[in-house]
Amino acid sequence: MNGKQIEFDGNVDNFKTKNNETTIQIKTTSSNLSLDSLSKVSEGAIRVYLESSQMELIDELNDEFTVNDILDIYKAEHKQSDGSKITQCRVITKNGNVYSISEDLLNKLEAEMPEEPFLDDNSDD
Helix, strand or coil: CCCCCCCCCCEEEEEEEECCEEEEEEECCCCCCCHHHHHHHCCCCCCCCCCCCCCCEECCCCCCCCHHHEEEEEEEEEECCCCCEEEEEEEEECCCCEEEECHHHHHHHHHHCCCCCCCCCCCCC
């Protein structure tokens, strides 16, 4: 997926469904989210991943998932309030599970990933 991406810490403040449409309100502080970044990323269609902060770091797959199960894989650097940087690597599987993985495992998985994404047999693409 090409496009712009932002990540920030926040909490689901409220959510509701009406007429088959779901509205999710997310609350964060201005120190966690730049409104300029939010404005730029919201110019097109967006994909939202919600994940809890209670993830366990995976160093080896150990049958958690396979390369064929991967929907998206990414690495992001976050600046801490003390100025230090932390690197987070994530894998999102086709069934919606999110895994926090080590950078070594991310590099290994990226090397095994095909050039084109895997498509489901029932896909319209």
